[in-house]
C-alpha cells in the first residue's frame with residue numbers, strides 16, 4: 001500500500017464533531033501512516049541472500065518490477081470489481097423500480113453476479129501479495145461460490161425467495177465498499193467515509209448476509225430432498241453414497257463455528273485500521 005502524504009490529516013485524530021471516532025480534544029496531531037509494507041519478497045528476490053552486488057541489485061529490481069506489475073494488476077482488479085458490483089446494484093434497483101417486485105431480480109442479474117463472484121476466486125491468489133489470511137479469504141470466497149453456483153444457480157425454485165434478495169443486496173453494498181476501499185487505498189487518496197464504511201458496515205451487514213444465506217439454503221432443502229439432486233444412492237459400483245440434503249444441513253451447521261472466525265477477523269482489522277494506527281506529534 002502506498003504512503004499517505006505526511007500532511008495528511010490524522011485519521012482518527014481530533015476531527016469535526018460528526019466523526020464517531022473522535023480522540024480527546026488536544027493539540028492537532030498528525031498521522032504518518034506506517035510506510036506500506038511491500039509484499040514480502042523471498043531473500044533471493046530482495047537481494048538479501050548470498051550473492052554478488054549485481055545479483056542483489058537485480059533481485060531488488062525484479063522485486064520492484066514485480067511490485068509495480070502486481071500493484072497495477074490489483075488496482076485494475078479492484079476498479080473492475082467495484083464497477084461490476086456497482087452495475088449489479090444499479091441493475092437490481094432499476095428492475096425493482098420498473099417492476100415493483102423482487103420476483104425476477106435474480107434472473108435479471110445472474111450472469112453478472114456469477115461472473116464477478118467467480119472472478120473473486122482470484123483473491124485466494126492475491127493473498128500471496130496482500131496482507132490477508134488465505135484461510136479467511138478462502139472460507140469467505142468459497143461460501144460465496146457455493147451460494148451462487150450450488151444453491152441459487154442449481155435450485156431454480158428458490159431464486160425468487162426474499163432471502164436471496166436480502167443476501168444479494170448485502171453482498172453488493174459490502175463489495176462496493178470493500179473494493180472501492182482497496183482502490184482508493186492503493187491510489188493513496190482514501191476518503192475517510194470509505195474507510196469508515198469498510199470497517200463499520202460489516203458489523204450489521206455480515207450477520208444480515210449470513211441470515212439471508214442460511215434462509216436461502218433452508219428454503220432449498222425440500223426441493224433437494226424431493227429431487228435427490230447431486231446425491232449418490234447405494235448400491236453402486238463404487239459402494240459410495242452421498243446425500244446433498246444432509247450435506248446442506250452440515251453446511252448450515254458449519255456457519256456456527258466458521259462465521260465467528262470471519263467476523264472476529266474483521267473486528268481485528270477494524271481495531272487495527274481505525275484505532276491501532278500510530279499517532280505521532282507532527283515534527284515542527
Ligand SMILES: CCCCCCCCCCCCC/C=C/C(=O)SCCNC(=O)CCNC(=O)[C@H](O)C(C)(C)COP(=O)(O)OP(=O)(O)OC[C@H]1O[C@@H](n2cnc3c(N)ncnc32)[C@H](O)[C@@H]1OP(=O)(O)O
Nearest residue numbers: 130131132137140143174182202205206209255258259269
Ligand atoms: C464446499 C462448501 C463450502 C461452504 C462453506 C461454508 C462456510 C460458511 C461460513 C462462512 C460464512 C460467511 C458468509 C458470508 C456472508 C457475507 O459475506 S455477507 C456480506 C457481508 N460480508 C462482509 O462484510 C465480509 C466481506 N468480506 C471481506 O471483507 C473479506 O472477504 C475478508 C477476507 C472476510 C476480510 O478481508 P481482508 O482482506 O482480510 O481484510 P481487509 O482489512 O480488507 O484487508 C487486509 C489487508 O489486505 C489488503 N487487501 C486485501 N485485498 C486487497 C485487494 N484486492 N487489493 C489491495 N489490497 C488488498 C488490505 O488493503 C489490507 O492491507 P493492510 O492495510 O496492509 O493490512
